[in-house]
Amino acid sequence: xxxxxxxxLKNGVLxxxxxxxxxxxxxxxxxxxxxxxxxxVMDLDLEASDAAAAEADVAKMCEKLLANTVIEDYRIEILxx
Amino acid sequence: xxxxxxxxLKNGVLxxxxxxxxxxxxxxxxxxxxxxxxxxVMDLDLEASDAAAAEADVAKMCEKLLANTVIEDYRIEILxx
Numbered sequence: 394x395x396x397x398x399x400x401x402l403k404n405g406v407l408x409x410x411x412x413x414x415x416x417x418x419x420x421x422x423x424x425x426x427x428x429x430x431x432x433x434v435m436d437l438d439l440e441a442s443d444a445a446a447a448e449a450d451v452a453k454m455c456e457k458l459l460a461n462t463v464i465e466d467y468r469i470e471i472l473x474x
Numbered sequence: 475x476x477x478x479x480x481x482x483l484k485n486g487v488l489x490x491x492x493x494x495x496x497x498x499x500x501x502x503x504x505x506x507x508x509x510x511x512x513x514x515v516m517d518l519d520l521e522a523s524d525a526a527a528a529e530a531d532v533a534k535m536c537e538k539l540l541a542n543t544v545i546e547d548y549r550i551e552i553l554x555x
Contacts, residue, residue, distance in 0.1 A: 399515060414516065414540070423535055428519035434480060435495065438509035454504055459495070 394439045395472040396451045400460045401432035435459060444471045475520045476553040477532045481541045482513035516540060525552045 411429040522528040
């Protein structure tokens with residue numbers, strides 16, 4: 394089973410990396426970009442065969458390791474086999 | 475208008491960061507994770523009001539800056555206003 398996890402900064406948390414990308418885009422002539430926020434996406438291959446159990450497991454992984462829940466939100470998609 | 479860009483490593487390209495996450499998950503007791511691939515997600519705020527023009531612009535940004543197309547694939551979603 395495959396799962397995909399999106400980890401993004403919470404609203405209001407400064408994102409210097411995204412700001413650097415926005416600035417670089419402006420330097421390249423893409424003036425119409427007013428904001429950039431950068432996050433992570435992780436594709437997990439799981440041995441679990443039950444979608445609900447897999448999602449619960451991945452949520453635990455997010456809480457423990459994949460996301461810093463003080464400043465980041467996460468979203469889980471179970472993609473099936 | 476908002477756009478979301480996913481940048482992921484092409485298949486076959488080594489992903490040491492993903493491998494480190496997989497190893498760390500194993501150390502934490504999540505034994506059922508057989509593989510992790512890590513990518514980036516970027517949320518862009520655009521001044522453009524035409525979805526097709528916005529998508530073409532974002533594709534140019536990906537080719538020029540956001541993705542290294544030698545080793546990375548990108549995918550664009552236009553999310554509307």
